[in-house]
Amino acid sequence: MAAEDLVERRSIDVVPDDERHGTAFSQFTLWLGANLQITAVVTGALAVVFGGDVVWSVVGLLLGNLLGGAVMALHSAQGPKLGLPQMIQSRAQFGVRGAVVPLLLVILMYVGFFASGSVLAGQATARLTHTDDTTGIIAFALITAVAAAVGYRVIHVLGRVASVVCALAFVYLGIRLLDRVDLSALLGDAHFDLPMFLLAVSLSASWQLAFGPYVADYSRYLPRTTSGRATFWWTLSGSAVGSQWSMTFGVLVAASSGEAFLADQVGYVVGLGGTGLIASFLYFSIALGKLTINVLNTYGGFMSMVTGISGFRGQKALSQRGRAAYIALIMVAGTAVALLGKDSFLTSFKDFLLFLLTFFTPWSAINLVDYYLISRERYDIPALFDPRGRYGAWRWDALLVYGVGVLAQLPFLVTHFYTGPLAAPLGGADISWIVGLAVPAALYWLLARRDTSHIPEETRYTLASGPAH
Template sequence: MTLHEPMQDDERGAATVAGLVERRSIDVIPDSERHGRAAGQFTLWLGANLQITAVVTGALAVVFGAGALWAVLGLLVGNVLGGAVMALHAAQGPRLGLPQMISSRAQFGVRGAVVPLLLVVVMYTGFFASGTVLAGQAVGRLTRLGDTAGIVVFAAVTAVTAVCGYRMVHALGRIASGVGALAFAYLGVRLLERTDVGALLAHHTFSAPLFLLSVSLSASWQLAFGPYVADYSRYLPRQTSARAVFWWTLGGTGLGAQWSMTFGALAAAGAGGAFSGHEVGYVVGLGGGGTVPAGALYLVIALGKLTVNVLNTYGGFMSLATGVSGFRGGRTVSPRARAGYVALVMVAGTVIALLGKDSFLSSFADFLIFLLTFFTPWSAINLVDFYWVSRERYDLPALCDPHGRYGGWRWRTLLVYAVGVAAQLPFLSSSFYTGPLVAPLGGADVSWLVGLVLPALLYGVWAPAARAAGSDLPRVSDPAV
């Protein structure tokens, strides 16, 4: 079977449960199965960002010392910059019809791609865990089972939903975007009633390091979506406008994240210690005293987290399957293997959530910075290759052949990636490590800028030879591919 051939009828029947479970996984989506519109990316990413973890991320900018005004502006800059990079990845989905990380084989080699893939799985598991802590609190209080039972229940529901796949994910996005928009509008009104926002924004003291910290928090949030964003646009028709996919994705993720993060920053600035460490309780207390009962707000929090946690679980399954197939071969995943991969992500994330639920806020901040360090170089390499070096010319069957055009390991790319990671360390500021160049910059963390620019330049310098080697290939937007 080639990468383009559809599965046989017996495979379809085995992979389908009453038409509910997605048949495809890491194989190319045939043109006959493409569907949807670019506008669907807006609701998916709006729903994925209108949720409690984004609120916490916005609050961190204030918790770490930034004033409300500059925190909100810094978060806006980071959401625009990081969201633009993330949206460029989304535009790859309709062209390739493949999960995001399998395209890394064109840069890193069929087997060499396992290096960023392993880190991506760590990312998915970490975000699953952090989201499950907050959602588990909501489920535990909604059901009166307690936080621990709430975490386990929420994780199980996430896994079952992720097994269903692509259509279920987008359906959740549509529901979560509508419910989340209504809930956050209501919570915003309640916040304005309780807090003198004008007074909070009147403090204009500017600190460059704290402003850059705010930018880094939101930029890292957006960049962390990059390794799986094309997973959710790969079913779009091949000829879908790349500009439309870019703008609908950026609009949804930018608006959703900025809305949630602004709410979090203002809530943290107004509530102080009453917010930090008690995020779910504060949000419910803020809104539950009005016309909306507390139970409804707990349900909204759980729904928002369910949407993004399904993304993390589904992406984790895709990444594990991609990594394994690079060594074992194979282009399809059986229903049993699919369930096994999903269960592995769920169990690992749940264990981390249960162990770390009492020290979540500080651990999450460090995790965000960790992610930014390792994924900006990958993002830079992947985007430069797709848009500049290869210019959408890929040998799709060779992505599954370690002896083909892309080889098993592309050591030069791996070296560029390692240099990109290492170059960030002198500029990195975190609780467990602070680079020597942070203090001369006034404490500002600019590591993510270094991680984007340097690998892009290095890869762009040596890789044009690869463009010439692949000039015989048609563009992947050609329906004949």
């Protein structure tokens, strides 16, 4: 393959049929590799750090991964059908310009995840190259930006490589960990506590739901004939298996190590494996796993920025120079946040995850209800780029439902800096994400079904009626 064929040319424009390639199985390797990584380990560890036991933390994390993963995989199944990035399709619900409202928060999410990933990957890169953490963070950010600029093909290659390398690393680390811990004692100390159980569910559900705004970006090059069901199941299985594997490892590490893991997450995990070449391999595996997901975050961030700005500028495509500029902006912002917050990572990351969930669950609910129940997978794709078209510039009914969905969660929210008034009667349990899915889903369905005149009889891919061939 020539170099010019490797570098992606598409951005927010629809992918033509003659550029489609791959199979639904590619979603399994990508999301397995993206989730077998150190930040997922830390996320699982948080369930124990904040008071949960091993058994119910693992069960809660599994439930959250399956529930949140199912929502995320429903978004993934939209990619082959429409051939569009995820957030462009949101214009059908919010309007060509109205989609900028959730997009602003999506961009914040990408910068935050880029930063949190860079902190841990920077530590691994620094130890692998015998430099300091700041140098490691900056070097890792530059590599991430280059991979994101190349685009779709290299992202899937990274996923395949990371799924193998990181799986080998986690198998080895799991064996070493089980040699050190008294598993029967940890499993025997089970004591169900509803708030802690729901915290575990919320942590993993938020982890999965946060992929929703960009998951279709990585399935949109699949042939249009690709089964939506196959795309759903391969995405769900890759993401749920990878994240549950990492999070279960995190639970066992946190339950058995105490303060040692909290003081130095990367160093402690690598220390389980040994020294010398083995330690180097583990540092490399940590950096590779984080590279995979950080490239997704950078790529998704640039897509979201282009989607938001192009709604006002009328852009339908983007030059290579424009791609590079947007990616550089995400990289610089994420690196700055990483360098500023690297010393207070653990508590900040938990609050970041749960707070972001407040803004993404209503978006997911509205998007999925519209796609599967209201529009029934039928969109006028050219109209998604025209504020004077059938979707309009602003769809105030969807924006109102989105706002209600966000506000409805606040009484149930539990974070370090804010706790809602209805959390205490529930024993401190955070069920805000359940409210954030249910309330806007029901409201949007009730409002949107009253007027479906903007929905085409079949999906339109070009200005001429009917699908392009």
